[in-house]
Amino acid sequence: MSTPPHTVDAFVEAFLRELNVGQGVSLARSSVNDQALALARTVRHHLMARWLEAIATQRRSPVKAVGYLSAEYLLGRQLDNALLATDLLDVVREGLAACGLDLDTLRDAELEPGLGNGGLGRLAACFVDSLATMNVPCIGYGIRYEYGIFRQTFVDGRQVEQPDTWLTLGSPWEFPHPESAQQVDFAGYTETYVDDDGQERCRWVSGWHVVGVPYNYMVPGYRNGRVNTLRLWSARATKEFDLEIFNSGDYADAVRARTFAENITKVLYPEDSTPQGKELRLQQQYFFVACSLADYMFEVLPRDFDMTRLHERIVFQLNDTHPVIAVPEMMRLLVDVRKLSWDDAWAVTQKCFAYTCHTLLPEALEVWPVDLIGRLLPRHLEIIERINAEFLAEVRERFPGDELRVRRMSIISDYPERGVRMAHLATVAATKVNGVAALHSELLRDKVLPDFSEMWPERFTNVTNGVTPRRFLKQANPRLSDLVTEAIGDGWITDLDQLQGLEPLADDAEFRARFRAVKRSNKERLADLLRRRDGYELPVDSMLDVMVKRLHEYKRQSLKLLHVVSVYEQIVSGRVDPASVVPRTVVFGAKAAPGYRMAKETIHAINCVSAVVNDDPAVKGVLSVVFPSNYNVTLAESLIPAADLSEQISLAGKEASGTGNMKLALNGALTIGTDDGANVEIRELVGDDNFFLFGMLEPEVATLAEHYVPSRCYEEDDDLKRAIDLLSSGAFAGGDRTAFEPLVSNLLYEDRFMALADYRSYVDAQSRVDAAYRDPDAWARAAILNVARCGFFSSDRSMRDYIDRIWHTEPAPAGE
Ligand code: B1H
Structure with missing residues (x-):
């Protein structure tokens, strides 16, 4: 069996054959699903010969x-990945257009x-x-x-x-x-x-x-x-x-x-x-x-x-x-x-x-x-x-x-x-x-x-985790990929350390401007998606502050929520002039295990806060909170390239590694994070100046655990007290003071993951974030350095480490 030719004509012919013979419909009468299935089958033919060969070789060798x-x-999704691997993207886009079809529509049909x-x-x-x-x-x-x-x-x-x-x-x-x-x-x-x-x-x-x-x-x-x-x-x-x-x-x-x-x-x-x-x-x-x-x-x-x-x-x-x-x-x-x-x-x-x-x-x-x-x-x-x-x-x-x-x-x-x-x-x-x-x-x-x-x-x-640069940079962020490739060639796709070649460009004003334009257009792309998908209006001019991961107490989405409520409280109480605030859009994405009560209470609280904040003219243009439902890989691919700030705020010693932290940094988001999991290595690589560190270190956590009284943090920090009081006041729940009772009691009287203990340090770090974001050019420089210095987090490097330290395997002889 041989691989079909890589031309638009050959593609169109094969695609129509799949539609007619495989799906049993004519182009004129076909549904989007028919077209998507026929497209997938056409593309997979390009991988088939190689696949059979790999299987046969493995049996022999x-x-x-x-x-x-x-x-x-x-x-x-599989289609995008297969198009990337086969280099068929342009051929397919053109071929489909010749049939009066749009690739993006067919892409979206894939679950x-x-x-x-x-x-x-x-x-x-x-x-x-x-x-x-x-x-x-x-x-x-x-x-x-x-x-x-x-x-x-x-x-x-x-x-x-x-x-x-x-x-x-x-x-x-x-x-x-x-x-x-x-x-x-x-x-x-x-x-x-x-x-x-x-x-x-x-x-x-x-x-x-x-x-x-x-x-x-x-x-x-x-x-x-x-x-x-x-x-x-x-x-x-x-x-x-x-x-x-x-x-x-x-x-x-x-x-x-x-x-x-x-x-x-x-x-x-x-x-x-x-x-x-x-x-x-x-x-x-x-x-x-x-x-x-x-x-x-x-x-x-x-x-x-x-x-x-x-x-x-x-x-x-x-x-x-x-x-x-x-x-x-x-x-x-x-x-x-x-x-x-x-x-x-x-x-x-x-x-x-x-x-x-x-x-x-x-x-x-x-x-x-x-x-x-x-x-x-x-x-x-x-x-x-x-x-x-x-x-x-x-x-x-x-x-x-x-x-x-x-x-x-x-x-x-x-x-x-x-x-x-x-x-x-x-x-x-x-x-x-x-x-x-x-x-x-x-x-x-x-x-x-x-x-x-x-x-x-x-x-x-x-073996420190890694992420594939194919899906999470090349495919998810085509604009940044093009910019990077134009600057340093495309070797980074399979050798991510080459991103180091971007370092000098962090000091190049024109490159920084282009980098910022990419970020902005990624935000616009995300705004389009969230408008269609969830009915959100995403303010593309504000800092995009992203916390996406499973909902778990140790990851401390509740700490992020306390920060949001604090900022809101300071504005509506008149203590802070909204004109002095750096505009932010906070994005949450998180699923809770169906039987995990506290995680589900946190989701409810975030949504309630979001509804009130987004509707309050007092913070319009300054603070908004979006929580698109059903965070998954597909949504991640649109969200991550648009992010400015990456929230990695687990209690030190609890997050084994994290991998979202790597994807976000690689796409030019700056991290606000604790000294936990792979954050430690990210910070070492990108440098303290390009990372916002806060919170207790793991040994301090272990010591505090012996005598931790969370309510004391509440009593001793006025901003925290006001935030928690506002949360308990019913202001985000149509006057219902009991709405967040389980969540608030848990924080005040148990707080197993010490959100309150890290609150002060966290909000102070957020002030440093604001200060840094006020200088967009300096921010872009730091973001570029994040991209340039995160080559280590390629899953290719992880695999190399597994091979050297654990498996002792070798690559197969090519094309045998
Ligand atoms: C991670 C899990 C996990 N650690 C049980 N453990 C599961 C445990 O269905 N279950 O029963 C499912 C998943 N998942 C995560 O692994 C860590 O929390 C992350 O820190 C880490 O980055 C990731 C990959 O190593």
């Missing part, structure tokens, strides 16, 4: 591959696959993009959720979740392969038996099973001809279920059984950082890793492959603890199925896994009840118990007589109930354990897993 195991991939919650899922998408661009063989394994992250709507300012029906009109980017389905067992019991050569062995007699059908997605590298694969699994009822329907008197019951099986991949858990002990979630986790390991070990590798050499062909990266059940699953496959000895199997398994931790919040470390694992995966529980027994024997040998340490380190905890600590299991099994930013990796070593890092210091490492 012995190059070690990366198996990225992730419960989430937040991919964003993004929202198969992730936030940063962790988007990181996985950036990583597979980078690996393809770097020509490194990788299979991304995950789950094809029928409903991805919920669609957020606001009703009376409150979040209401709607199902994300991204598949209803069909997804042209996926390729189902039912012939490669895998069976996945659950429940039942284990028994010993004597096999043919007289050996006593164990086997698992399962209670029920489902099949996993893989759906392949193309992961194109940037104009390098490589296409890797993302393989997402979908659960189906097995033939036995069908037979049951046939035989059963109770048809409805049998159909229910089918639904039960297919429920496994029905919906993404809309949780972020607070996993709940949901059985279905454990089923999802096991389902996808069981499919993935069997797929790689028994389908991708030759049938007779010597499994003692498995680590020469694959390394599985565990994206947080969600796929960690893969560890006992690999042991089961090697010992029970392939009949390796336990010791040989463990030696290989330990070389095949590496583990990335993404959190510092203790409640986000998954612990599965032993009872649940025993019921759902009885053989895996036995395997975990044996791994633990051998591990604890090693601990006792290293630290004789230290039974407290043994209890702290045990994979199985006793309290509050018997549970399997998945982070411990991962750490015991992994060749390497990494955090996602320098500070996070340090805290991970010293505070989260100190006993483990003492025992195995060489096992711990850091």
Whole structure:
């Protein structure tokens, strides 16, 4: 198969054929959806030949591959990415115009696959993009959720979740392969038996099973001809279920059984950082890793492959603890199925896994009840118990007589109930354990897993996160990309350090003027979108102050809200002359987990404040607050390029890394931020003068935590008191004084993430922001330096670090 020619005529011909033959409609009678599907299919043809080639080469060649195991991939729209990778943008725009069609309209018809919650899922998408661009063989394994992250709507300012029906009109980017389905067992019991050569062995007699059908997605590298694969699994009822329907008197019951099986991949858990002990979630986790390991070990590798050499062909990266059940699953496959000895199997398994931790919040470390694992995966529980027994024997040998340490380190905890600590299991099994930013990796070593890092210091490492410059600069910000390319050439697209070449231009007045014009036109583009999408009037002349991320108390959207209320209060009370205020538009974008009460209260408060502020003539032209609903990758691509100020204000020591912080800085926003996560590295690189630092440092946080009384901050700071009093006064809730009671009480009497303690420092830093923004030219200079100095945050660099420090893989021979 060959790649179609890169001409407008060839495109038009292929597009019309797809429309007529693929969709079965004429151009004249086709709907936008018909056209969008036909367009996608036409574009994907350009990647097809390369894809087949990459798959064939990988089967033939012995190059070690990366198996990225992730419960989430937040991919964003596929069409733009494919146009970029194939360099077809101009051809397609022109070809469609010749057919009387508009590319942007068709683009907007695509619903993004929202198969992730936030940063962790988007990181996985950036990583597979980078690996393809770097020509490194990788299979991304995950789950094809029928409903991805919920669609957020606001009703009376409150979040209401709607199902994300991204598949209803069909997804042209996926390729189902039912012939490669895998069976996945659950429940039942284990028994010993004597096999043919007289050996006593164990086997698992399962209670029920489902099949996993893989759906392949193309992961194109940037104009390098490589296409890797993302393989997402979908659960189906097995033939036995069908037979049951046939035989059963109770048809409805049998159909229910089918639904039960297919429920496994029905919906993404809309949780972020607070996993709940949901059985279905454990089923999802096991389902996808069981499919993935069997797929790689028994389908991708030759049938007779010597499994003692498995680590020469694959390394599985565990994206947080969600796929960690893969560890006992690999042991089961090697010992029970392939009949390796336990010791040989463990030696290989330990070389095949590496583990990335993404959190510092203790409640986000998954612990599965032993009872649940025993019921759902009885053989895996036995395997975990044996791994633990051998591990604890090693601990006792290293630290004789230290039974407290043994209890702290045990994979199985006793309290509050018997549970399997998945982070411990991962750490015991992994060749390497990494955090996602320098500070996070340090805290991970010293505070989260100190006993483990003492025992195995060489096992711990850091890989600072990164973001793909293709999607988040080249594609999302075409105007800035063009300006950069005109100045330094286009090598930055695959070698982001080249942005350093912009440094001298920060001192070039003409370049600064052009940079400012780009920012402004990005704001205009955003204003157009928000007008159509949410009915907001975005003042394009004001500072665009952006806080976009999942809603979580540790991220402290409430602190940002207190700042907004303070500014508003000072103007309406007459203490500050509006003419002296730097005009600002504050943009929030955030989804709250549906069961997260305080997060939802915060959303409600932001919307209520927004409604009053935007309607008050006293602050017109000076302060406005916009909160477009349903923040997702697509919206991020319009918002980030328009931002002036990036809010990264988590309590120090709580945000593992952050990646929005990188995207915003790379697009020329200045950061106001705490000394947390990757902010630390951003500040080091861009320089103190080009970053607004505030707030306690992590050690201060740890000290204050011992005696923190938030209400004292309220009593002692007059501006804070006025802001909180105004919030409680009913002024933003039609006179209802109880409207924000849960939020306000939480801040005054609990404030686990110390928003009030950092308030003074934060508003002072905001005054420095205002002062800096008054000099637009100096601001532009600082913004350009942010762009020039953020090359480090390319996910290509992250991948290089994983390769050097963890995977030890190589790029595939090109075009073999
Ligand atoms: C991150 C998660 C997460 N850390 C549980 N942990 C989830 C945990 O559905 N769940 O149960 C979902 C997500 N997500 C984020 O990962 C960190 O908070 C960010 O700081 C980090 O940048 C990102 C990528 O490393």
